[in-house]
Amino acid sequence: MDVKILKSLENKKKYRYGFMWAFFCALLWGLWYVPGYLVWVAEPFGDMFMNIDTTSGGSAAYVVTAALISAFNAIAVIVALLIWNLYLGKMGELKRTLVQFKTCSKWFFAAGIFGLLAVYGTYIAGGYIGAGFAAVAGLLYPLIGSMLAYFWYGERITKRGYIGILLIVIGGVSIYGGQFMGEVTGGIPWLGLAGGLMAAIGWGVEGAVAGKALDMAEPDAGLTIRFISEGGIWLLVLLPLFALMGYPIYEYAIQVFTPITIMILAFAGLTFGYCYVTWYKSFPLIGVGKGQAIGNLYGLFAVIFIWLFLGGAPTSTTLIGGLLCITGSFVIFGEDSSDIDSLRGD
Amino acid sequence: MATLPIKFQIIKTLLDGGEHWNYNIVPPIQKACSMESNYGRDTINFDLLELLSAGMIEDLEQQVDEDGVFKKDFLLHKYRITDFGREWAEAMKLSEED
Structure with a gap:
């Protein structure tokens, strides 16, 4: 076969793989909201929430319980990723990357900080307002991510790419609005809104x-370092801080080891860990903007999975928003990439 | 060199400014990292594609691997470091001598 045709096919294959990874990311990310919601009612988190609510008030109960849940979420993901690296034979590369802190690991450490912000925000929003709201609250993150990637290191975004991202964002706003109106009862839930904002900014910057x-x-190696960073910050800085503030963090942490809770956390670790694996794998192949745009389909999948596993039919605004998200993703997916080697520069 | 991450090792190989085919770049890294299986070869080759996507190396020439010197019937690529790749290496304090 002609070399030019083979080269074009190779680029298309690379692009197709990138989209496939991003799509799997969306699927797994959406699925993560099921254990992410269930964990709030699992022991000891349910009791922990009620006890802190009684002694320190509802807001403190959400913030502290979400912190412990997020810490265990990070630990579950680290376990899943270490198994993944072991299976792929990448422990050597993990070690080589880890020791290059000044040049390499510091970026994954930074990604871990912003990722922590996003996960923590999601758990707060999920607990305070609802799983549906938490799922769609972060839908604006590709806008932040692609703009940062463009201005910071000149990642290429075509006109068609912008149109696709815009459609996804409008879809997200539609889903967001519908869920928000449906789930909110009473006054403005500032803490939940702040959680949603943390998710969008955290994932965009990450x-x-x-x-x-x-x-x-x-x-694979980089992502594991990112989660080790997140886990380390939780275990060495934030949880001790909450304990010093007088919250019974460790008292409840040792009660986590019940079969149901471990099962829920393992499910969360698997879905979230592998959603991240696929998310990170898509970036070098299709770019941050597109990887995030396709990954953004998680909002739609989350609403579907929450509906299937936890009940609650989607509203018309959710369905319209979902259709817009899919349309936007296909607008980006349909872009001809056969001549693109590099995603950077003009 | 085996203590460096694979992408660092690839860039170091290309820092001489020369043009290198992937079948010359990948095997020494496979050996240095004890990744001598076909899977190891494909993993390192994929890192080359990621560096290409990042704009750190450029793809100068392609040939079909008819003789199976690297991977039969697949494309062989000749790469060279870009200015951006060189700037990146300087920022990472990488040099050929490391």
Whole structure:
């Protein structure tokens, strides 16, 4: 076969793989909201919430319980990713990347901080307002991620790419609005809204930082370092801080080891861990902007999975928003990439 | 060099400014990292594609691997470091001598 045709086919294959990873990311990310919601009613988190609510008030109960849940979420993901690296034979690369802190791991550490912000925000929003709201609250993150990637390191975004991202964002706003109106009862839930904002900003910045970090490192190893960073911050800084403030963090942490809770956390670790694997793998192939745009279909999948597993039919605004998200993703997917080698510059 | 992440090792190989085919770049790294299986070869080759996407290296020439020197019937690529790749290496304090 002609070399030019083979080259074009190779680029198309690379692009197709990138989209496939991003699509799997959306699917797994959406699924994560099921254990992410269930964990709030699992022991000891349910009791923990009620006890802190009684002694310190509802807001403190959401903030502290979400912190412990997020910490265990990070630990579950670290376990899943270590198994993944072991299976792929990448423990050597993990070690090589880890020791290059000054040049390499610092970026994954930064990604871990913003990722922590996003996960924590999601759990707060999920607990305070609802799983549906938490799922769609972060839908604006590709806008932040792709803009940062464009201005920071000149990642290429075509006109068609912008149109697709815009459609996804409008779809997200539609889903957001519908869920928000449906789930909110009473006054303005500031803490839940702040959680949603943390999710959008956290994941947007994390994606752009990850795009930079992946210039230097291999995705599976880099991602594991990102989660080790997040887990480390929870275990060494934030949880001790909550304990020093007088909250019974460790008293409840040791009660986590019940079969049902471990099963829920393992499910969360698997879905979230592998959603991240696929998210990071898509970035070097299709870019941060597109990877995040396709990954954004998680909002639609989350609403579907929450509906299937936890009940609650989607509203008309959710369905319209979902259709817009899918249309936007296909607008980006349909872009001809056969002549694109590099995602950077003009 | 085996203590460096694979992408660092690839860039170091290309820092001489020369043009290198992937079948010359990948095997020494496979050996240095004990990744001598076909899976190891494809993993390192994929890192080359990621560096290409990032704009750190450029793809100068392609040939079909008819003789199976690297991977039969697949494309062989000749790469060279870009200015951006060189700037990146400087920022990472990488040099050929490391």
